[in-house]
Amino acid sequence: MSLLEIKHLNKSYLLAGKERVPVLKDVNVKFESGEFVSILGESGSGKSTLMNIIGGMDSDYEGDVIIQGKSLHTMKEVEIDAYRKDKIGFIFQSFNLIPHLSVLENVMIAMQMTDHSTQERTQRAKEILTEIGLKDHLAKRPNQLSGGQKQRVAIARALSNNPDIILADEPTGSLDQETSEQILELLDSIAKKGVLIITVTHSQRVASFGSRIVSVEDGCIKEDQFLKERYLSVKETEEKKGKNLSFKASFKLAIKNMILNSKRNTLVAVGGAIGILSVILMLSLGNGITGYMNDQINSSLTPLLVDVVKPAKAADAGDQQQNGGPMQQISNEPFTEQDIVTVSGIKNVERVEKVITISGKNNMVFNDKNKVLSSVGTITDAIKAEDIEKGAMPVENEILLTVSFAKGLSSEETYPSLVGKKVHLYINEMNDQNRPVTVEADWVVSGIYKQEDRGPMSGSNAYTSFTTLENAYSKQGLTLQPTQLNAYAENINDVAGIKEVIKADGFQSSPLASIMERVTTYLKMASWVLSAIAGISLLVSGIMILVVLNISVVERTREIGILRAIGARKKDIRRIFFSESALLGLFSGLIAVVAAWIISLGLNTVLSNVFGVELIRLSATYLIFGLCVSTLISVVAGLIPSSKAAKLDPMESLRYE
Numbered sequence: 001m002s003l004l005e006i007k008h009l010n011k012s013y014l015l016a017g018k019e020r021v022p023v024l025k026d027v028n029v030k031f032e033s034g035e036f037v038s039i040l041g042e043s044g045s046g047k048s049t050l051m052n053i054i055g056g057m058d059s060d061y062e063g064d065v066i067i068q069g070k071s072l073h074t075m076k077e078v079e080i081d082a083y084r085k086d087k088i089g090f091i092f093q094s095f096n097l098i099p100h101l102s103v104l105e106n107v108m109i110a111m112q113m114t115d116h117s118t119q120e121r122t123q124r125a126k127e128i129l130t131e132i133g134l135k136d137h138l139a140k141r142p143n144q145l146s147g148g149q150k151q152r153v154a155i156a157r158a159l160s161n162n163p164d165i166i167l168a169d170e171p172t173g174s175l176d177q178e179t180s181e182q183i184l185e186l187l188d189s190i191a192k193k194g195v196l197i198i199t200v201t202h203s204q205r206v207a208s209f210g211s212r213i214v215s216v217e218d219g220c221i222k223e224d225q226f227l228k229e230r231y232l233s234v235k236e237t238e239e240k241k242g243k244n245l246s247f248k249a250s251f252k253l254a255i256k257n258m259i260l261n262s263k264r265n266t267l268v269a270v271g272g273a274i275g276i277l278s279v280i281l282m283l284s285l286g287n288g289i290t291g292y293m294n295d296q297i298n299s300s301l302t303p304l305l306v307d308v309v310k311p312a313k314a315a316d317a318g319d320q321q322q323n324g325g326p327m328q329q330i331s332n333e334p335f336t337e338q339d340i341v342t343v344s345g346i347k348n349v350e351r352v353e354k355v356i357t358i359s360g361k362n363n364m365v366f367n368d369k370n371k372v373l374s375s376v377g378t379i380t381d382a383i384k385a386e387d388i389e390k391g392a393m394p395v396e397n398e399i400l401l402t403v404s405f406a407k408g409l410s411s412e413e414t415y416p417s418l419v420g421k422k423v424h425l426y427i428n429e430m431n432d433q434n435r436p437v438t439v440e441a442d443w444v445v446s447g448i449y450k451q452e453d454r455g456p457m458s459g460s461n462a463y464t465s466f467t468t469l470e471n472a473y474s475k476q477g478l479t480l481q482p483t484q485l486n487a488y489a490e491n492i493n494d495v496a497g498i499k500e501v502i503k504a505d506g507f508q509s510s511p512l513a514s515i516m517e518r519v520t521t522y523l524k525m526a527s528w529v530l531s532a533i534a535g536i537s538l539l540v541s542g543i544m545i546l547v548v549l550n551i552s553v554v555e556r557t558r559e560i561g562i563l564r565a566i567g568a569r570k571k572d573i574r575r576i577f578f579s580e581s582a583l584l585g586l587f588s589g590l591i592a593v594v595a596a597w598i599i600s601l602g603l604n605t606v607l608s609n610v611f612g613v614e615l616i617r618l619s620a621t622y623l624i625f626g627l628c629v630s631t632l633i634s635v636v637a638g639l640i641p642s643s644k645a646a647k648l649d650p651m652e653s654l655r656y657e
């Protein structure tokens with residue numbers, strides 16, 4: 001059985017989609033191991049076409065190419081890839097080395113797709129390079145080598161997987177006579193080890209160097225001349241197991257290529273980063289503003305407090321004169337005992353405070369001075385002990401006066417002395433029969449309250465406990481009903497649930513809290529809308545990455561051809577470009593994250609100097625989100641170019657100028 005047998009091989013090209021032009025016509029030839037065959041012919045006679053078919057780069061032909069008894073036509077695509085990788089070593093006239101890899105890496109690249117360890121690969125590549133005289137050039141890039149040296153690297157690469165056949169297309173075409181001879185001797189020494197060498201040439205001198213000349217003319221074999229005996233030595237075989245190009249190897253290739261085009265890649269990454277950066281900043285600003293609003297609300301409202309009001313029935317609205325101030329008269333109805341029991345019974349409500357503000361019907365007398373008191377309200381948690389200028393919070397039968405009222409009742413200078421003194425309060429009410437009744441009480445001033453803006457009414461106000469007020473009312477046979485209930489949750493997490501039950505029971509949370517809630521919801525919505533608008537620039541960066549990767553595929557068509565020639569599968573090529581797009585996205589995301597962090601620091605410093613608040617609240621979630629989105633967009637944008645690269649025809653890619 002011959003090592004390689006070609007039977008009735010016919011190949012034609014379709015020109016302009018119509019006419020079939022025959023290039024190889026019924027070629028029949030057999031090759032054995034240890035032969036150094038030169039395929040000699042004029043330019044255009046079909047030599048390279050024959051080589052590509054033998055090398056498994058072109059499967060569009062008629063006839064059979066049989067390698068060690070197995071027809072290439074019967075092999076699946078993966079088997080052909082493995083055949084190229086394990087059995088064939090390619091050498092090209094123009095060397096076809098990968099420019100961004102070192103000499104050592106160019107030789108190791110074919111072995112990346114085998115199960116040899118990195119150490120084994122490095123050792124083997126170094127051995128081959130030493131054997132062919134390139135020991136001192138391992139770290140150089142191809143553009144730092146002479147033509148002869150480049151061709152030696154290409155030979156070393158072809159030898160790296162210990163192939164059975166070396167296909168050399170015009171291996172000395174770009175070299176001077178002396179270097180050509182050295183290369184031919186090198187090839188001869190490889191044949192001596194039992195490898196079949198097939199070179200293509202149109203030089204009689206080069207052809208005469210080998211053991212056999214197959215002359216091709218116009219797609220047919222015209223002559224088959226045996227010049228010398230073939231070498232009979234048997235080539236050492238080794239067990240080979242193929243594998244995919246590892247993620248690590250594809251990332252390494254991608255990084256090297258990115259470094260080679262670092263300027264362009266940095267510009268693209270910066271462009272992409274602007275989109276991500278603006279989204280992160282918008283989200284952080286939204287987060288900052290809503291956070292600031294919430295902080296403000298929480299510092300002025302007690303976080304555990306749910307204030308409950310009872311919306312007035314339209315018909316009852318006029319009957320509210322008795323108890324509440326102007327606001328309550330219009331909008332709220334007093335709570336009944338049953339209502340209070342209901343609210344107190346809500347799950348997770350720790351306690352309930354009864355609240356009322358009586359306005360527009362109060363007078364207070366001290367010594368001989370009678371002053372109108374705007375409102376008498378109940379003490380709630382909103383009245384803070386630290387705001388008491390003098391004295392203490394009122395207990396039973398005591399009352400707390402605001403500074404401005406105390407000044408009016410006493411004088412600008414003497415008002416602090418009111419603390420501990422008895423004052424007389426009159427409240428003009430109506431009883432059930434609509435007759436005027438005056439509620440009267442003698443209470444002791446417990447303290448002076450300086451925070452006049454606090455509480456439902458600022459100015460001339462006084463505060464006492466609900467029970468104290470209730471007792472004074474009951475002395476006149478009147479029932480005091482609260483117009484607001486302050487329900488305190490056991491835990492901050494229970495607040496939302498309590499609010500829901502309150503709504504379900506027909507009550508309402510105080511309008512202020514729900515307005516604030518609505519405002520923060522609107523702010524959140526606004527920040528998402530702004531982020532979405534900023535997100536449009538993400539689309540632009542995605543398109544930019546797509547364009548750049550497409551250009552990269554076109555630029556690296558030859559490299560793709562080389563990789564395919566040395567056995568890379570479609571998925572290996574896809575993986576290289578996929579890694580490149582993911583890396584580009586990650587790089588872009590990193591730039592955005594670092595920039596967002598620096599900008600937020602700068603802006604917050606300015607904002608806190610000018611307004612005393614830091615409004616950009618950058619969270620780790622936003623940064624991770626930015627990184628992920630950037631990588632995702634890039635990967636999605638890279639899908640089309642990477643599958644385009646994988647689909648490139650290896651032969652066409654190698655011919656690409």
Ligand SMILES: Nc1ncnc2c1ncn2[C@@H]1O[C@H](COP(=O)(O)OP(=O)(O)OP(=O)(O)O)[C@@H](O)[C@H]1O
Pocket residue numbers: 013014023041042043044045046047048049050202
């Ligand atoms: N993709 C293609 N489409 C159409 N015709 C092609 C294609 N590739 C090669 N040919 C034609 O096939 C013929 C043989 O080409 P091939 O490259 O095999 O010749 P060659 O003998 O290797 O030439 P050279 O020594 O100049 O490299 C030429 O006429 C060429 O124009």
